[in-house]
Amino acid sequence: MSHILQQVQQVQVSCNRSSCRSSTHRILWSRCTPENITASFHPHPLRLKDAHETPYTCGGCKEKGQGKVYQCEDAENCDYHLHQQCYHLSDGGLPSFIEFPFLESKKCDFVFHQEAPGGDQRACDACGKDVKGWFYQCKMCKKPYYLHPCCAQLPIKQKGEKGIVLSLKAKTSSKCLECGSVNISQGLRSWLYSSNCGKHCYHVGCVMDMV
Numbered sequence: 001m002s003h004i005l006q007q008v009q010q011v012q013v014s015c016n017r018s019s020c021r022s023s024t025h026r027i028l029w030s031r032c033t034p035e036n037i038t039a040s041f042h043p044h045p046l047r048l049k050d051a052h053e054t055p056y057t058c059g060g061c062k063e064k065g066q067g068k069v070y071q072c073e074d075a076e077n078c079d080y081h082l083h084q085q086c087y088h089l090s091d092g093g094l095p096s097f098i099e100f101p102f103l104e105s106k107k108c109d110f111v112f113h114q115e116a117p118g119g120d121q122r123a124c125d126a127c128g129k130d131v132k133g134w135f136y137q138c139k140m141c142k143k144p145y146y147l148h149p150c151c152a153q154l155p156i157k158q159k160g161e162k163g164i165v166l167s168l169k170a171k172t173s174s175k176c177l178e179c180g181s182v183n184i185s186q187g188l189r190s191w192l193y194s195s196n197c198g199k200h201c202y203h204v205g206c207v208m209d210m211v
Contacts, residue, residue, distance in 0.1 A: 049069055065083050126152075
């Protein structure tokens with residue numbers, strides 16, 4: 001489980017800008033992430049912190065985070081934090097076309113939104129958690145998929161304990177080794193990482209809870 005968690009955390013500091021991509025895989029933002037930014041959605045300058053030991057809530061996607069983060073320079077009076085990937089989303093750094101081979105359209109056209117969906121509460125199809133802030137929505141599938149920015153960047157394959165390869169899937173009959181259930185909660189399904197044999201299975205949502 002710790003191997004998967006480390007890789008998910010690495011995804012949360014990855015870049016998909018066309019100027020930084022050498023392939024379809026994501027690489028670190030070590031050269032294209034500015035240390036100081038200003039944004040129209042926040043009145044104060046934001047500074048990239050090397051480490052943030054206390055978990056925070058991202059002001060963009062409203063999801064929990066830990067590690068490198070943009071923090072308001074007026075930290076004494078303003079508790080605003082922003083994921084690195086959410087900054088790049090707001091800056092037009094990620095493409096709208098995101099490939100997940102198990103989805104209906106195979107290569108979905110996801111539209112980025114900076115406001116939570118109106119009407120009934122929506123859940124992220126990857127982790128099963130509520131969409132409370134910025135999100136992606138597919139406009140090609142009959143069933144409108146919703147994804148948190150972090151979940152939109154999940155790698156298709158991970159390495160688990162003892163080098164076992166785990167593949168990202170939309171559903172399986174296997175129980176999650178973390179929560180012991182097929183569904184993540186209240187009948188909601190979550191994408192998951194599963195081995196070919198089905199003996200090793202982890203909900204994306206369960207992994208995210210450990211971040």
